[in-house]
Amino acid sequence: MPSECSIGFSRWSIHYTVGNMTGGRIVPNYAWNQDLATGNAVIDNQHKQLFTAVNTLFNAYKSGKERQEVERTIEFLMGYSIKHFADEEKLQQEYDYPEYPRHRQIHDEFKVEVKELVEMLIQEGSTDEFVNKVYVTIGEWLVNHIKGEDFKMAAYVQSKMLMGKRQSA
Numbered sequence: 628m629p630s631e632c633s634i635g636f637s638r639w640s641i642h643y644t645v646g647n648m649t650g651g652r653i654v655p656n657y658a659w660n661q662d663l664a665t666g667n668a669v670i671d672n673q674h675k676q677l678f679t680a681v682n683t684l685f686n687a688y689k690s691g692k693e694r695q696e697v698e699r700t701i702e703f704l705m706g707y708s709i710k711h712f713a714d715e716e717k718l719q720q721e722y723d724y725p726e727y728p729r730h731r732q733i734h735d736e737f738k739v740e741v742k743e744l745v746e747m748l749i750q751e752g753s754t755d756e757f758v759n760k761v762y763v764t765i766g767e768w769l770v771n772h773i774k775g776e777d778f779k780m781a782a783y784v785q786s787k788m789l790m791g792k793r794q795s796a
């Protein structure tokens with residue numbers, strides 16, 4: 628039985644679950660926590676859903692569930708990240724965020740990576756390598772993106788909201 632170990636991995640402030648082994652590697656159990664709060668309720672709730680989907684996918688694989696379930700979850704992840712990015716980008720446009728083009732480009736690059744993961748799943752099935760890649764590509768990316776780009780953007784939007792400056796208003 629895996630033992631929970633709150634070692635508070637300093638870079639991400641997430642917890643590792645010792646014993647979750649994939650391909651001989653211990654993988655982090657991604658969980659949204661207050662350290663990842665941008666302060667925007669809609670964005671934060673969507674981030675929580677994305678972390679839940681990453682964990683659902685990993686757990687489906689770990690418990691030997693059908694490939695169909697892994698496919699369903701990656702499909703959800705793909706669709707939901709597209710929706711989430713669209714909402715974030717709309718907010719940036721509404722508040723005339725100066726770094727919008729760059730932020731959007733980062734989102735677009737991520738979408739390409741997820742598409743590649745889907746291709747990998749189609750070609751090779753839900754292998755150890757695939758699940759590891761999902762974890763690293765999506766899980767790590769989300770944590771780093773939230774703490775970097777999203778924090779910056781949310782702080783900007785928040786300051787504009789306080790000043791009552793909405794582009795489209």
Ligand SMILES: [Fe+2]
Nearest residue numbers: 715772776777
């Ligand atoms: Fe973002």
